[in-house]
Amino acid sequence: xxxxxxxxxxxxxxxxxxxxxxxxxxxxxxxxxxxxxxxxxxxxxxxxxxxxxxxxxxxxxxxxxxxxxxxxxxxxxxxxxxxxxxxxxxxxxxxxxxxxxxxxxxxxxxxxx
Ligand SMILES: [Zn+2]
Numbered sequence: 137x138x139x140x141x142x143x144x145x146x147x148x149x150x151x152x153x154x155x156x157x158x159x160x161x162x163x164x165x166x167x168x169x170x171x172x173x174x175x176x177x178x179x180x181x182x183x184x185x186x187x188x189x190x191x192x193x194x195x196x197x198x199x200x201x202x203x204x205x206x207x208x209x210x211x212x213x214x215x216x217x218x219x220x221x222x223x224x225x226x227x228x229x230x231x232x233x234x235x236x237x238x239x240x241x242x243x244x245x246x247x248x249x
Contacts, residue, residue, distance in 0.1 A: 139179040142241055143187040149243050154192045157248070162192055164247035166199040170238035171219045177202070199245075205238020 150162060165184075169175045177200045184198045204217040211230035218238060224231050 139175060140183045140187060142175065143180065143183050146241075146243055147187055147191055147193065150193050150246065151191065153246060154248075159248040160192060161194075161249045162196045162246055163249050164197045164199060164245075165193060165243065166201065166245035166247075167241060168201050168203055168244040169241045170203055170205055172205040172221055172235065172238035173241050175241055201244060203238065206236040207233040207238075208236060210234050 146165070146167065150165065154160065154162070165188075167180065169177065169180075180200060181198060188194055188196060204219050206215065207218045208215050209225040209228065209230055210232040212225060212228040214225065214227045216226055216233070218233065218235070221235075222231065223233070225233055
């Protein structure tokens, strides 16, 4: 389950932030997941409490926002939103979409005490 290693990455971002911003506990973590990232929100929720235990984010609630991906069609040049990989261009039906975003996961917001 690669969600656990993603969450460990999230935790290190939170801890770095806690150091620089000087807070000691996090109330809420909001994660943004690209629709093409293959991250399972359920797996994230499942792993969150385990990974955050005994950290500054112990007991924090988790909010997950899924963002559609953005792609540019290499055939006709149109920009389109994509919700899964291997979708055709809505204009010309070409499969040569150049994915611009949607593969990543990032920390969108932290609510601290
Ligand atoms: Zn196209």
